[in-house]
Amino acid sequence: MTRQELISNIKRKGSFLCVGLDPDIDKLPKHLLEAENPILEFNKAIIDATADSAVAYKPNVAFYECLGTKGWEAFEGTCKYIKGKHPDLFIIADAKRGDIGNTARMYARAFFDHAGADAVTVAPYMGEDSVKPFLEYDGKWAVVLALTSNKGSQDFQMIRDAEGQPLYQSVMKKSQLWGTPGNLMFVVGATQGALLGEARNAAPDSFFLVPGVGAQGGSLRDVAEYGMTDDCGLLVNSSRGIIFASQGEDFAYAANASAATLAQEMAELLKKRGII
Amino acid sequence: MTRQELISNIKRKGSFLCVGLDPDIDKLPKHLLEAENPILEFNKAIIDATADSAVAYKPNVAFYECLGTKGWEAFEGTCKYIKGKHPDLFIIADAKRGDIGNTARMYARAFFDHAGADAVTVAPYMGEDSVKPFLEYDGKWAVVLALTSNKGSQDFQMIRDAEGQPLYQSVMKKSQLWGTPGNLMFVVGATQGALLGEARNAAPDSFFLVPGVGAQGGSLRDVAEYGMTDDCGLLVNSSRGIIFASQGEDFAYAANASAATLAQEMAELLKKRGII
Numbered sequence: 056m057t058r059q060e061l062i063s064n065i066k067r068k069g070s071f072l073c074v075g076l077d078p079d080i081d082k083l084p085k086h087l088l089e090a091e092n093p094i095l096e097f098n099k100a101i102i103d104a105t106a107d108s109a110v111a112y113k114p115n116v117a118f119y120e121c122l123g124t125k126g127w128e129a130f131e132g133t134c135k136y137i138k139g140k141h142p143d144l145f146i147i148a149d150a151k152r153g154d155i156g157n158t159a160r161m162y163a164r165a166f167f168d169h170a171g172a173d174a175v176t177v178a179p180y181m182g183e184d185s186v187k188p189f190l191e192y193d194g195k196w197a198v199v200l201a202l203t204s205n206k207g208s209q210d211f212q213m214i215r216d217a218e219g220q221p222l223y224q225s226v227m228k229k230s231q232l233w234g235t236p237g238n239l240m241f242v243v244g245a246t247q248g249a250l251l252g253e254a255r256n257a258a259p260d261s262f263f264l265v266p267g268v269g270a271q272g273g274s275l276r277d278v279a280e281y282g283m284t285d286d287c288g289l290l291v292n293s294s295r296g297i298i299f300a301s302q303g304e305d306f307a308y309a310a311n312a313s314a315a316t317l318a319q320e321m322a323e324l325l326k327k328r329g330i331i
Numbered sequence: 332m333t334r335q336e337l338i339s340n341i342k343r344k345g346s347f348l349c350v351g352l353d354p355d356i357d358k359l360p361k362h363l364l365e366a367e368n369p370i371l372e373f374n375k376a377i378i379d380a381t382a383d384s385a386v387a388y389k390p391n392v393a394f395y396e397c398l399g400t401k402g403w404e405a406f407e408g409t410c411k412y413i414k415g416k417h418p419d420l421f422i423i424a425d426a427k428r429g430d431i432g433n434t435a436r437m438y439a440r441a442f443f444d445h446a447g448a449d450a451v452t453v454a455p456y457m458g459e460d461s462v463k464p465f466l467e468y469d470g471k472w473a474v475v476l477a478l479t480s481n482k483g484s485q486d487f488q489m490i491r492d493a494e495g496q497p498l499y500q501s502v503m504k505k506s507q508l509w510g511t512p513g514n515l516m517f518v519v520g521a522t523q524g525a526l527l528g529e530a531r532n533a534a535p536d537s538f539f540l541v542p543g544v545g546a547q548g549g550s551l552r553d554v555a556e557y558g559m560t561d562d563c564g565l566l567v568n569s570s571r572g573i574i575f576a577s578q579g580e581d582f583a584y585a586a587n588a589s590a591a592t593l594a595q596e597m598a599e600l601l602k603k604r605g606i607i
Contacts, residue, residue, distance in 0.1 A: 164397060185481070
């Protein structure tokens with residue numbers, strides 16, 4: 056999907072919601088466990104229930120990989136289901152891969168060609184040759200980890216160089232030499248308030264994938280205040296708050312309501328900024 | 332496998348060789364392609380041919396993952412074959428994972444419990460909560476990327492903080508607060524000569540997994556000079572130089588010879604240091 060298509064979808068839907076598909080098998084509604092592939096059934100129901108409110112889905116690859124064959128089938132099946140039924144939805148394979156040359160190229164093939172994802176999250180530690188292979192596909196994206204929303208993000212991402220620039224900003228600035236705002240996004244966590252504004256200064260035109268709103272403590276209003284651009288420039292992810300809004304038989308209705316509430320807030324913020 | 336067992340194996344075999352099992356399907360000997368699982372057959376033959384010269388094997392998980400189900404079967408099959416037939420060999424799942432809390436815990440379960448690997452390579456960018464879940468298993472190891480041997484290692488790993496300390500050393504020093512020399516190793520590339528000595532100063536007692544000898548240009552003599560400790564403290568990896576020493580029907584013989592040559596050099600270096 057191109058940047059223009061993504062922006063159009065955001066405007067049309069009045070939403071920049073990304074739904075995190077982290078289907079922890081222990082939390083799935085009990086009545087689904089009898090299905091042939093419970094995770095795939097769960098995801099389909101969640102997608103159908105939330106597709107009107109969301110512009111993107113982000114399956115966390117670990118939740119699928121840990122189940123072996125069945126898990127990989129569920130992952131690919133989920134991507135295919137999205138692209139078949141809702142082709143305007145953006146798919147981010149949250150794999151956090153970071154490896155060199157040939158290996159990165161193999162990962163790119165697996166996620167882009169085989170699974171049909173639009174984007175893959177990539178860890179920057181190994182540098183250019185670990186990111187570039189993901190930038191060589193038309194209409195596909197690398198989402199580089201910059202400032203994450205976990206506690207450990209303080210350990211290295213905030214280390215300042217001799218000029219006082221924190222590592223996450225070095226990552227953002229250097230990565231922009233390898234890609235463009237049309238094939239490169241950044242993960243920028245929402246839990247660190249004004250830091251989002253500093254990240255925005257480091258990459259004024261790039262889309263940010265923002266985790267950490269809701270369960271992890273970030274506020275949507277702050278994210279919009281510090282991170283929104285004239286093109287929106289944001290995909291805000293929510294996982295558990297939507298997919299496990301209820302763990303009963305009404306899980307799809309609860310997910311629908313939870314996603315709609317977030318989308319409504321997002322529409323307000325987009326209006327306030329004059330984007331819709 | 333405990334640190335003491337690993338050191339004993341190194342002394343007994345007079346080798347600190349790790350064989351990288353990166354079985355690129357396009358490079359496999361043609362006559363194996365008829366087997367039910369060519370990669371598993373290839374790996375078994377390579378393992379049997381090199382087990383006398385090696386103390387460790389390092390399957391690069393990407394080469395297996397990119398083949399879907401069959402690939403994962405080959406990966407698990409390879410680990411089980413090693414542990415069944417050569418239980419004194421150390422297995423490093425080269426997965427370069429880096430994700431938080433629950434996700435990291437799932438990866439640890441997949442590689443340690445299901446596949447039976449002794450160690451997993453871990454990317455440090457997300458900090459403590461992405462590394463610690465791999466340190467919670469008795470006799471299992473996290474191998475943290477510190478200084479890699481690829482070109483892109485210059486992009487971020489060498490950024491110096493206000494005190495002049497490069498990022499890779501911050502990674503090494505902080506990681507040692509989370510683990511011990513008994514459950515934490517570091518990836519330190521061999522292509523950067525004397526840098527290995529600086530890495531050694533940052534972690535005097537830790538094992539280093541050293542890629543980049545041979546094909547990538549590092550010399551074994553330099554690695555020993557700058558990196559060896561009284562306990563050896565090194566696992567030096569060679570992949571293509573061994574497993575694709577020949578791509579013909581004689582591939583196992585060629586791998587055997589290539590591994591034996593390296594092991595012989597290693598024995599000399601261990602003797603010189605008085606370790607054997």
